[in-house]
Amino acid sequence: MRVKLEDVCERGSSNIKQSDIIKMSGNYSIYGASGLAGKVNFYHQEQPYVAVVKDGAGIGRTTLNPAKSSVIGTMQYLIPKKNVLPEYLFYAVSYMHLEKYYTGATIPHIYFKDYKNEEFNLDNIEKQLEIIDVLGRCKKVIEARKQELVELDSLTKARFVEMFGDPVSNPYGYDKVALSDLADIKIGPFGSLLHKEDYIDGGHPLLNPSHIVDGKVSPDDKLTISDEKYEELSAYQLKTGDVVMGRRGEMGRCAVVPEDGFLCGTGSMLIRTKGEVTADYIQKIISFPSFKKTIEDMAVGQTMPNLNVPIVSGFQIIKPPMEVQDRYYAFAEQVNKSKFDTMTFAPIYAIINLYLHTYFYQGRR
Template identity: 60%
Template sequence: MRVKLEDVCERGSSNIKQSDIIKMSGNYPIYGASGLAGKVNFYHQEQPYVAVVKDGAGIGRTTLNPAKSSVIGTMQYLIPKKNVLPEYLFYVVSYMHLEKYYTGATIPHIYFKDYKNKEFNLDNIEKQLEIIDVLGRCKKVIEARKQELVELDSLTKARFVELFGDIRCNNKLPLVKLSEFVNIGSSKRIYANEYVDKGVPFYRSKEIRELGTGMKPSVELYIKQERYDEIKEKYGVPKKGDILIAAIGATIGYSWIVDTDTPFYYKDGNLIILSIKNNVNPIFLNYTMRILIEDFKNKDVAGSAQLALTIEKLEKMMVVNPDIKLQNQFADFVHQVNKSKFDTMTFAPIYAIINLYLHTYFYQGRR
């Protein structure tokens, strides 16, 4: 049966601020754009529900939250009606990619009124359970493989420390400003009305996160080839060896070393580019930046509701400058670890199953 989103859920809102819960404690979880924000002594929702980030960074991100929990005010409740299971509603809304409905230039917003009429296929409860089971099993496989990736990453971390020590308090290696290694910049603004269905891929933090973990990006937005060519001629575009870093919100610090000549562009404000200009290995620098940005998140912006990594902050960062031979030695080790990752743990077949299910059961024109 073909239905609209508003036929299966009710909108709910929250006026809770992040600052309201800092000193609270309790047994009931409360969620924000980045996930669990804390535990409090109250809850707003008796049953499981879907939550959507409606303001600021991470806009459109969808989560399935448990019974007896709440969200802060930057999120929107989608409360399931009796004709839909919460898990089914979660998959439906996730596949809608609500971020494309945003308005506002400085602080983006999305409103229920803008996507409540989105249509999809509503199956009976028995069929919903079947679909949820298949997708749930796929997710379990993905989680198991992610744990294997964590263990391989531990090997990389150990090798880095063996070669360079703790770079945050290393007195043996020379320090230089990051700006001596790279040119730090951002993209030219692309407006929502410039998005097209086909063309040059347009990457945001989500795609950079996927690329940085070796996945094929699930591209959702494109710009015209003519627009890309114009930007390339006037301002330049990313090239092989450049590093793109997610600079805001929940994905801050995720990065990707550009490894292709295939045209793409990227979102202003969300991503910062490091264009290498001196004798430095991009793999070494990329790993160094992960450590420094994690340290930045923990120390400089602790308790902040809106994490943001600016060009100015990056320019002030000091990085170690070891001999290029050591940098290359570390890069060779990373190549070997990545080979193990990509040879044995590709997510592509699993995501193909998920996307097939989502497209076939939710959005093909079945009646």
């Protein structure tokens, strides 16, 4: 049976602010856009429900939350009716990509009135359980493989410390040189070179500090520029193998650029190795916990820590002999081969997408 979203769920809202729960404690979970926001002594929903981020970062993201829990005001409740299981509703809504309904330039919003007419197929409860079971098993396989990747990353990090030591205390007594001896360094374009009207969907992504997450780039498809603007700002184009580093806010936030086509944002810096060390090596040194603390001490600015080219140029970087570097990267290459074998998610995602498309969105009657 073909149904509209409003046929299977009730809309609910929350007026709880993050600041309201800071000093609260209790046994009941309350969720925000990034997941669990805290524990409180109350709950708003007696049964499991679907929650959608309706304001700000992560807009449209969908989660399945447990019974006896709540959400803060940036989230929207979708409370299942008796004809749909919460898990089935979650999978259906997740596939709708509700972010496409956003409005607002400064703080994006989505509203239930705009997406309540989204249509999908609603099967009987027995069929819903079957579909939930298949998708749940696929999800468990993906989670297990992701955990393997985490463990392989930990192995590489442990080997890095074993061979190079703490880059600040330098227990092996390696030579130290200024970062400017190892790399060219450039600050991102001034804000006056980029204006609101320059931003388009689906162009060349900007990489600001917020687009560097856990040592990897995480671009925003809505914060991009045209080919023409990209060429106009050619001096700030990031190349494969560059390091992009946030110059304000959280110190030491940096990532290796995986491919051409990105632009260094106004809040970032471009670091391009001269070849004596790899970009990966520079990224790992700068993001090392003790090195991040050193950077914090070097940063300027009262309200928000800030870095400039002279400060970054003066970073003291340990420079191990090439044979030591080569041994490390030979080890890292073997680990990466194992990671590649583990990252064969494509067949699993294909099954998930097939189920989502077939059971939720093909025009079956």
